[in-house]
Amino acid sequence: MIKRTIYCSLLLLFLMFASILLISRVQAANLEINTPAITSIKQSMQSRHAQLVEHYDSGAVGLTMDGMITMRDANAVPLAKRQSVNSLVSAENQDRNALYREIARANNHPEWESQIRSTFGQRWINMARPGWWYQTNHNSWAQK
Amino acid sequence: MCNRLIIIIFAALVLTLYVLMLSASAADFRFALVLDDIKNPVFEAQQIQVQLTHGSSGAGRLDINIAEIKVQHDVWKNVNVSCRTFHLEQKNINCTSGYLNIPGLLSYPVSLHLDSDSSLLKIKVYPTKSEDWQFTLQWSHTSWQGVVAINNGQLSQIVAWWPSYEQMPKLSSGKINGVARLQGDWSGLKIASIDMSVDALTFADQSGLHAGEDISFALKSNIARSMQPNQWDWQSDLYWQDGEVFWQPVYMTGDGHHLSLQGVWDDTNVRLLDSSLILAGIGTFNFSGLMSRTGNQISAFKLVADKVESSTLFSQILKPFLRDTSFAEMEVTGHFDLSLRLQEGELQSISLDWDDGSIIDSRDRFAFHRIHAHIPWRAGSTTIADISMLKGHVLNIPLGAVRVPLEINNFNLFLPQLVLPVLDGVLKLEDFSAAYTENGWQWKFNGELLPVSMETLTTALQIQQMHGTLSGYIPEVSYDGNNVSVNGVLQINVFDGSVVVHKLMLIEPMGLTPHLKADIAMRDLDLELLTRTFSFGKMEGRVDVDLRNLELANWRPIHFDARLFSSPGDYPRRISQAAIRNISALGGEGAVVAIQRSFLRFFEEFRYSEIGWRCALRLNICFMGGIEPELQSSYMLVKGGGIPAITVMGYNQEVGWQELVNRLQRITQENEPIIQ
Numbered sequence: 001m002i003k004r005t006i007y008c009s010l011l012l013l014f015l016m017f018a019s020i021l022l023i024s025r026v027q028a029a030n031l032e033i034n035t036p037a038i039t040s041i042k043q044s045m046q047s048r049h050a051q052l053v054e055h056y057d058s059g060a061v062g063l064t065m066d067g068m069i070t071m072r073d074a075n076a077v078p079l080a081k082r083q084s085v086n087s088l089v090s091a092e093n094q095d096r097n098a099l100y101r102e103i104a105r106a107n108n109h110p111e112w113e114s115q116i117r118s119t120f121g122q123r124w125i126n127m128a129r130p131g132w133w134y135q136t137n138h139n140s141w142a143q144k
Numbered sequence: 145m146c147n148r149l150i151i152i153i154f155a156a157l158v159l160t161l162y163v164l165m166l167s168a169s170a171a172d173f174r175f176a177l178v179l180d181d182i183k184n185p186v187f188e189a190q191q192i193q194v195q196l197t198h199g200s201s202g203a204g205r206l207d208i209n210i211a212e213i214k215v216q217h218d219v220w221k222n223v224n225v226s227c228r229t230f231h232l233e234q235k236n237i238n239c240t241s242g243y244l245n246i247p248g249l250l251s252y253p254v255s256l257h258l259d260s261d262s263s264l265l266k267i268k269v270y271p272t273k274s275e276d277w278q279f280t281l282q283w284s285h286t287s288w289q290g291v292v293a294i295n296n297g298q299l300s301q302i303v304a305w306w307p308s309y310e311q312m313p314k315l316s317s318g319k320i321n322g323v324a325r326l327q328g329d330w331s332g333l334k335i336a337s338i339d340m341s342v343d344a345l346t347f348a349d350q351s352g353l354h355a356g357e358d359i360s361f362a363l364k365s366n367i368a369r370s371m372q373p374n375q376w377d378w379q380s381d382l383y384w385q386d387g388e389v390f391w392q393p394v395y396m397t398g399d400g401h402h403l404s405l406q407g408v409w410d411d412t413n414v415r416l417l418d419s420s421l422i423l424a425g426i427g428t429f430n431f432s433g434l435m436s437r438t439g440n441q442i443s444a445f446k447l448v449a450d451k452v453e454s455s456t457l458f459s460q461i462l463k464p465f466l467r468d469t470s471f472a473e474m475e476v477t478g479h480f481d482l483s484l485r486l487q488e489g490e491l492q493s494i495s496l497d498w499d500d501g502s503i504i505d506s507r508d509r510f511a512f513h514r515i516h517a518h519i520p521w522r523a524g525s526t527t528i529a530d531i532s533m534l535k536g537h538v539l540n541i542p543l544g545a546v547r548v549p550l551e552i553n554n555f556n557l558f559l560p561q562l563v564l565p566v567l568d569g570v571l572k573l574e575d576f577s578a579a580y581t582e583n584g585w586q587w588k589f590n591g592e593l594l595p596v597s598m599e600t601l602t603t604a605l606q607i608q609q610m611h612g613t614l615s616g617y618i619p620e621v622s623y624d625g626n627n628v629s630v631n632g633v634l635q636i637n638v639f640d641g642s643v644v645v646h647k648l649m650l651i652e653p654m655g656l657t658p659h660l661k662a663d664i665a666m667r668d669l670d671l672e673l674l675t676r677t678f679s680f681g682k683m684e685g686r687v688d689v690d691l692r693n694l695e696l697a698n699w700r701p702i703h704f705d706a707r708l709f710s711s712p713g714d715y716p717r718r719i720s721q722a723a724i725r726n727i728s729a730l731g732g733e734g735a736v737v738a739i740q741r742s743f744l745r746f747f748e749e750f751r752y753s754e755i756g757w758r759c760a761l762r763l764n765i766c767f768m769g770g771i772e773p774e775l776q777s778s779y780m781l782v783k784g785g786g787i788p789a790i791t792v793m794g795y796n797q798e799v800g801w802q803e804l805v806n807r808l809q810r811i812t813q814e815n816e817p818i819i820q
Contacts, residue, residue: 034764037657037697044656074352079388082352083395083464090467098656102697105659106763 029116033106041099048092055085062133062141067121068093072133072141188214198232206230220246235260271301290326313354318345338365359387359398379406393464399424412437427452445486454478454501470654473506494521512536526553540604542567555580567604569596588622612639612673627651641669657698664691668711681722686711687755701761708757718749719782727781727792753785764801770794
């Protein structure tokens with residue numbers, strides 16, 4: 001019994017140590033790094049943002065925890081526009097995926113992509129304007 | 145279903161009364177009946193009370209109260225049917241101002257007429273002032289017929305009775321008009337027909353991803369018992385006339401689409417015969433098939449479509465499904481004929497004939513014009529597709545007319561040889577093969593690039609114009625679903641020297657930010673050709689360039705270790721004043737040209753023994769060096785040799801890559817050489 005407790009404690013310690021290492025690695029990542037590819041993706045996202053704002057405002061589109069966006073409430077969009085909003089969301093997510101991948105590559109650590117994605121997820125949520133919807137820890141939606 | 149049961153109960157009770165009253169006189173009387181319960185596999189009714197008060201004038205009042213009706217999982221309590229003006233005659237029953245009340249569900253005026261002479265029963269329900277539902281049943285000793293006529297039926301009222309599921313779209317409004325007719329004999333139904341129209345239909349699910357608004361459609365349907373036992377002949381036509389539907393991810397408007405289905409239905413199979421789907425603006429799809437009712441499996445299916453409009457089909461129906469792929473921004477034009485056949489759920493054959501089509505990427509990454517294609521495909525055998533294209537381009541590189549005889553075997557493609565005009569040269573592809581695997585399409589080929597002039601290539605790529613020719617042998621090139629790799633080395637002849645590309649890999653070529661990785665070794669490049677190309681100022685000699693760990697993102701360099709140095713050998717080594725100025729610009733503001741100004745400024749050209757330049761590109765910064773790695777703050781770019789000799793030193797060890805490119809492009813003369 002004591003042996004098992006020691007094993008469990010060691011395992012716990014190991015996991016804690018591993019997580020600290022992982023976190024410190026991502027903290028070491030330069031999220032502001034710039035390359036031609038990153039600049040191009042950011043420009044593409046910036047030019048799309050103006051079209052997305054009205055859908056963030058209406059609650060049709062929300063920010064997910066994994067650094068993406070999703071159609072949260074299609075009812076807030078006129079029927080004839082739902083397909084184009086879908087395409088906007090899809091194009092934005094393609095850009096975001098590419099952005100996280102490029103930042104990880106530019107940091108010479110492609111394996112950091114998922115951690116960079118979650119860090120950005122939180123960053124987008126923090127930067128969201130009042131009234132915008134975002135996903136919470138419990139996979140439900142909250143309004144800023 | 146529930147409605148029908150209520151009416152049946154109602155009619156059954158009235159009929160019971162009728163039978164009872166046949167023996168009754170016309171005098172005043174009061175009749176009361178109490179039933180404890182009625183049970184049936186479908187429904188249960190408890191405490192049924194029937195009261196009939198009848199006066200000598202023939203008029204009376206009927207009240208039926210049912211304490212509880214249970215139909216499957218639905219329970220209604222205190223159901224009441226009352227008839228304030230109830231006429232009971234020997235051969236007629238009339239209830240002209242009746243009322244049906246099911247608390248919490250409906251409360252409708254009803255009327256009833258029963259005529260035993262003509263064996264006719266009519267029940268009319270008036271849910272609202274402008275809405276009525278009429279049920280008529282007439283019978284003889286051999287046959288019967290029923291009619292349901294609906295006038296302005298509100299669908300929202302009907303769906304309140306339907307079972308509701310969270311994921312299922314909910315209907316919020318809609319009007320139905322029309323007639324359903326049923327005919328039969330005492331062995332059962334013989335013929336049924338429906339002629340209905342639905343207007344202003346609106347529905348949506350909770351997420352709004354499956355919704356429709358203001359939809360109008362008409363349904364005409366007939367079903368008739370066949371001469372064969374347990375077999376029915378049926379035919380249906382559905383016309384979608386107006387409104388819009390978004391069914392994730394497809395959006396369509398009702399512009400006159402028409403679905404026509406006909407066939408035979410028996411206990412084991414549903415057979416489709418000569419059916420069709422007309423999609424307005426797209427084309428007509430004719431189909432037939434056989435589906436087994438046990439297991440709902442498609443035993444056979446055949447589809448034929450002629451002159452289908454590719455553009456509308458692709459943009460409205462196919463493209464939304466491709467929105468997460470590289471084809472999301474593709475436009476397709478032309479017409480095609482299509483036929484396909486399935487047997488036992490397996491695809492047996494497809495034949496596609498595409499006439500005068502084009503495929504255009506809206507990001508301008510590729511375009512193929514005037515495509516004609518005959519593509520036959522048969523399961524388990526080899527077919528030859530004939531595909532031709534008049535012109536096109538890939539990544540701004542123009543392609544000429546080409547005809548492709550492609551061998552197709554199941555999901556494997558093979559092309560022994562293809563000669564593709566590229567600019568003013570030719571790309572010869574050999575042994576092209578492609579296969580569809582669990583990781584998507586994978587392909588490989590080898591080939592040869594016959595001379596393409598650098599002038600046309602650089603013009604097409606909109607980069608600095610170069611002279612010379614590009615040609616080379618292309619070893620095996622393969623695509624694994626994500627990346628294009630060149631297995632072996634790629635050899636190119638350019639600037640009278642040779643370029644060998646190792647470890648060439650193109651990552652996500654059709655992605656948003658394609659990456660190219662390679663190691664490149666250039667040998668014996670003619671400096672005169674090179675410098676003339678870039679208007680750098682005349683230099684004579686030969687150079688070798690090693691470009692290791694090269695990585696381009698979006699076709700722009702983000703990483704490399706470059707080293708340029710004089711090729712070994714004996715050849716004239718001269719450099720012009722203009723070239724000296726431009727080399728000094730590479731070294732930035734601090735560059736110094738070591739030259740004896742007083743004596744050598746009169747010379748247009750100088751001699752050198754060695755040239756060297758290094759650049760390690762990291763995060764947009766070029767870390768520069770010269771002939772030899774220098775630990776000090778200066779490095780030698782040109783080492784003098786002979787008379788008159790010149791030595792060029794560089795001092796700027798770090799320069800922004802874009803700045804360096806800009807300097808080269810401007811051929812700046814800001815850094816005047818220092819003549820020593």
